[in-house]
Amino acid sequence: MASPQILVVPGPEGEREVRLSSPDKVVWPATDDGGAITKANLAAYLMAVGEPLLRALADRPVTLQRVRDGIEGEVFYSKNPPKGVPEWVRTTMVTYPSGRSHPQLVVDELATAVWAAQMGTVTFHPWPVRSADNDHPDEIRIDLDPEPGLGFTDVVEVARGLRKVMEGVGLTPFVKTTGSRGVHVFAAIEPRLEFLEVRHAVIGVARELERTMPDLVTTSWWKEERGQRVFVDFNQATRDRTLAAAWSPRVLPGGPVSVPMTWEQLGQIGPGELTVRTVPEWLAEHGDAWEDLHAEPGTIDAAYALWEADLERGLGELNFPPDHPKMPGEPRRVQPSRKRHDLPDPEDRPAPRRARASTDQAD
Structure with missing residues (x-):
């Protein structure tokens, strides 16, 4: 030694x-x-x-x-x-x-x-927050997680579709590899709303993407309902949920790294090629595609409007992570194939609606 x-x-x-x-x-x-x-x-x-x-x-x-x-x-x-x-x-x-x-x-x-x-x-x-304010995220983070049987090209296709949806609601999306099979898409936002509201905005974006690409995208929390599609993990917007940082190595064989890249670069190189051994050279050649991530933070008001529109359609809350307290309006935390439909859930309540936030920093 x-x-x-x-x-x-x-x-x-x-x-x-x-x-x-x-x-x-x-x-x-x-x-x-x-x-x-x-x-x-x-x-x-x-x-x-x-x-x-x-x-x-x-x-x-x-x-x-x-x-x-x-x-x-x-x-x-x-x-x-x-x-x-x-x-x-x-x-x-x-x-x-x-x-x-x-x-x-x-x-x-x-x-x-x-x-x-x-x-x-x-x-x-x-975390997607700053140290002076741990309650109001300044980033939207979306994890595109492919089910078995899908390839990286499928994830890239979904990521490009997500880009269009996010740009349509006034957000500027940035993309990176995960170091594994998926893709992470981030956008800087004004730190004005708290975690639950940001999560609902992300669900609104995810459902819009699902409507746009129904054969390739799912928001189903339960794996048995996803089929051979890419899961849009909306729960990454939940408090205490985090993703690997840009440029961070991963606990996976070969030393892969989660690497920011331009939308044009996405799909041109396999994520397994970007490792602790190779990324310093990649960075020296290409620079940091996320250098300006926070140059012009966007607002999530239009994304939140997608959530509100879905409430009017009868779509409500989605499942929270299992270690999170049961939330109002959340579906039963029972695997669909094991659910007893004849038994009501005493915790079923309508999903919360928020008062329209002002443009000022929330308290």
């Missing part, structure tokens, strides 16, 4: 030293496409993509997806900051669906990301 390595990491307040124990410890085992990727390789990768990675992480609460003994060992999530957080690392208080609150890490500088890698972090999962 190699001796500990001291990395000198530049930062906003000068250089910081980060101790990397066991730098040759394997994070990703060797594959047919290349040798093993070590902790030192991971730290070097983070330093190579530091500037755009920080654009995705800085000033946000971040959940850490960590591993013990590499990606083939135990994988777990850290919402509380790991023990031994350096005194120069910032945290922020966040509130969870249960109502409890506790601090989460904020990755404001590259040394924090490298230290997190030293603590076994592979994937960074930032």
